[in-house]
Amino acid sequence: MADTDRHVLVVRNLATTFRTERGIVRAVDDVSFDVPTGGKVGLVGESGSGKSVTALSILRLIDDPPCRIERGEVLLEGRDLMKLPERELRRVRGDRVAMVFQEPMTSLNPVMTVGAQIVETIRAHRNESRSQARDRAVHLLRRVGIPAPETRVDAWPHELSGGMRQRVMIAIALSCSPRVLIADEPTTALDVTVQAQVLELLDEVRRESGTATLLISHDLGVVASFTEHVVVMYAGRVMETGPVRDLFHNPGHPYTQALIDGLKALTRPDEQGPFAPRKLPSLPGRAPDRTSLPRGCRFQDRCARVFDACREQEPGMRSIAADHAARCWLVGGESI
Amino acid sequence: MTQPEQAGGPGASTTEAGTAPAGKHRALLQVERLSKLFPVRTSLFGSPRLVQAVDNVSFYIRHAETLGLVGESGCGKTTLGRVVLRLVEPTYGRITFEGRDLTLLSQRQLRPFRRQMQIVFQDPYASLNPRMRVGDIVAEGIRIHDLARGRSGVRDAVARTLESVGIPADAMNRFPHEFSAGERQRIGIARAVAVRPSFLVCDEPVSALDVSVRAQVINLLIDLQQGQRMSYLFISHDLSVVRALCHRVAVMYLGRIVEMGPTERVFAQPRHPYTRALLSAVPVADPDRHRLRIVLEGEPPSPLDPPEGCAFHPRCWKNDHAECMARIPTLTETEPESHHRVACWHPEA
Numbered sequence A: 001m002a003d004t005d006r007h008v009l010v011v012r013n014l015a016t017t018f019r020t021e022r023g024i025v026r027a028v029d030d031v032s033f034d035v036p037t038g039g040k041v042g043l044v045g046e047s048g049s050g051k052s053v054t055a056l057s058i059l060r061l062i063d064d065p066p067c068r069i070e071r072g073e074v075l076l077e078g079r080d081l082m083k084l085p086e087r088e089l090r091r092v093r094g095d096r097v098a099m100v101f102q103e104p105m106t107s108l109n110p111v112m113t114v115g116a117q118i119v120e121t122i123r124a125h126r127n128e129s130r131s132q133a134r135d136r137a138v139h140l141l142r143r144v145g146i147p148a149p150e151t152r153v154d155a156w157p158h159e160l161s162g163g164m165r166q167r168v169m170i171a172i173a174l175s176c177s178p179r180v181l182i183a184d185e186p187t188t189a190l191d192v193t194v195q196a197q198v199l200e201l202l203d204e205v206r207r208e209s210g211t212a213t214l215l216i217s218h219d220l221g222v223v224a225s226f227t228e229h230v231v232v233m234y235a236g237r238v239m240e241t242g243p244v245r246d247l248f249h250n251p252g253h254p255y256t257q258a259l260i261d262g263l264k265a266l267t268r269p270d271e272q273g274p275f276a277p278r279k280l281p282s283l284p285g286r287a288p289d290r291t292s293l294p295r296g297c298r299f300q301d302r303c304a305r306v307f308d309a310c311r312e313q314e315p316g317m318r319s320i321a322a323d324h325a326a327r328c329w330l331v332g333g334e335s336i
Numbered sequence B: 001m002t003q004p005e006q007a008g009g010p011g012a013s014t015t016e017a018g019t020a021p022a023g024k025h026r027a028l029l030q031v032e033r034l035s036k037l038f039p040v041r042t043s044l045f046g047s048p049r050l051v052q053a054v055d056n057v058s059f060y061i062r063h064a065e066t067l068g069l070v071g072e073s074g075c076g077k078t079t080l081g082r083v084v085l086r087l088v089e090p091t092y093g094r095i096t097f098e099g100r101d102l103t104l105l106s107q108r109q110l111r112p113f114r115r116q117m118q119i120v121f122q123d124p125y126a127s128l129n130p131r132m133r134v135g136d137i138v139a140e141g142i143r144i145h146d147l148a149r150g151r152s153g154v155r156d157a158v159a160r161t162l163e164s165v166g167i168p169a170d171a172m173n174r175f176p177h178e179f180s181a182g183e184r185q186r187i188g189i190a191r192a193v194a195v196r197p198s199f200l201v202c203d204e205p206v207s208a209l210d211v212s213v214r215a216q217v218i219n220l221l222i223d224l225q226q227g228q229r230m231s232y233l234f235i236s237h238d239l240s241v242v243r244a245l246c247h248r249v250a251v252m253y254l255g256r257i258v259e260m261g262p263t264e265r266v267f268a269q270p271r272h273p274y275t276r277a278l279l280s281a282v283p284v285a286d287p288d289r290h291r292l293r294i295v296l297e298g299e300p301p302s303p304l305d306p307p308e309g310c311a312f313h314p315r316c317w318k319n320d321h322a323e324c325m326a327r328i329p330t331l332t333e334t335e336p337e338s339h340h341r342v343a344c345w346h347p348e349a
Helices: A051-058 A086-092 A114-125 A130-143 A162-174 A192-209 A220-226 A244-249 A254-267 A308-312 B077-084 B107-116 B134-144 B150-164 B169-173 B181-193 B211-228 B239-245 B263-268 B273-281 B322-326
Strands: A007-020 A023-036 A040-044 A067-076 A097-100 A180-184 A212-217 A229-234 A237-243 A318-321 A324-326 B027-040 B049-062 B066-070 B092-097 B117-120 B199-203 B231-236 B248-253 B256-262
Touching (some): A023 A067, A023 A237, A051 A067, A051 A212, A192 A212, A220 A229, A237 A254, B049 B066, B049 B077, B049 B231, B049 B256, B066 B077, B077 B199, B077 B231, B117 B181, B134 B150, B134 B181, B150 B181, B231 B239, B239 B263, B256 B273
Parallel strands (some): A040 A212, A180 A212, B066 B231, B199 B231
Antiparallel strands (some): A007 A023, A237 A324, B027 B049
């Protein structure tokens, strides 16, 4: 699986903890997945599932203390980022792997023009003159669909709308042609019609430049329509991973099943007749308290199919088909 | 301000957008030609300009009915929800609630209506006072409107209300920060329904919640509506939630309603190009079903500088008609008696 020729990014047994007043929280707990070269992978989970901390841990962008990467490997083009000295890591961030954050309002520097922010990134990694870098900034802004890039290059972030700022963020992320783009909820703060534009843009970029994309989202619908492979996280754990079609047609984990049911009930494809409000399938309860996790499966208290074994011991990832596995005792296959 | 061609005066005929059918489906709330203008200072000097946040909006809501109000940020849907409750004063227009015109009432005369009209906010973190215990948050309205006798009476009423939203009664001694987002939203709903209102404005009540918790809260709203015959104005940018919950839908764009009708009709046969684009932008549940996605060019225009004519024409794919650029289309019924209305010069078939 961990073959670094086919996979530009390989994450193995990543574990990150938070120190809190109430004890140690295992925010990311033994997380493993691969991103194929030029591929598109989705990381889905609810708030607190550890998906964003996973992204930040990959780039070692978390504050230590209170957070700490306990162990794991992150192989980017075969090189383990966990072992790189900070100086070398800084050369990788923004160059080989770049990130787009959720909040286009807060992730741009308000006292620098958008052009200056792109130029800064280019010049941090490439030996280019100011005017060369500026030309490239204009080109990048045009590339991400910003109208009149020759003038917008001198615009301040507050002069742009949310969708335009997110495009600028993508332009900065693309400035050094990274091999991997990590997009953490890139469309959550945007309106639906603008969301569609930004997803379209991300996919276009991937197709044209071969940049692999790791899309992090709470919305399985967004992930399903955009990615090829899905990783489902719950309470710090990977619960299921598989190709998007297999996952939808044959979900192995009851949690994945519940997410899909919820999504299907909301979209109600071809319903006929007059409308009456109808209740939606819902999961009871809430995600477990992370400072005192139950013994056994972390989903047990919300699971409709829970049985004795689930309360005794937590299952490992069990194989369903090639590339498709789930952390559930109900899945027949071998532990992997 | 360009006024649209209007078929008749307010409430002149049953085809007028704001008029409910007579008889047993009498409207609880009727809003006619409601507008809200805000003064906005665009420069340090010079007089403020007016922004029309809500522009000539008419609709009705029947008893025990939910009207979904859909639109993107900045379209005026939140302002409309607040103007209807007179939390923000309207600039023009009429709001008739149970037969009384609320815009003519003084704040004092409005008080009994305040009990009947409540609101649930989007952000369950910001909308509950962090220094008040849950019990006091829920009891406040009960005390103000004198709905229970004595301390034990209030306590019982609070306990019953909390239990009706699925929160154990012993939560009343705790503080909001001890609860999850979904539980806080239930507490926000408990605060609103504690005074037994007949009308609730729900302003994006599930947008801040996780998918699995979102369904719980939607189900609670459905239960409460059926149990207490409440009417909702359900404001949301999420069409799939609106489809699950709302009897009728109104689509807003730049301060105006551009399409309104029974949910099943609007979803099956959207007539306004904007509604079509919105519907096509909703991600599909099935990765095999690749729907034709209409990706709109550009972004919603600024209400400070609205386009001439139809506000949607700069983003519309059938905008090469003179009237689209010149005149604002009126909201008119697509077929008689369908209650499906669209404001477009060249509606979709």
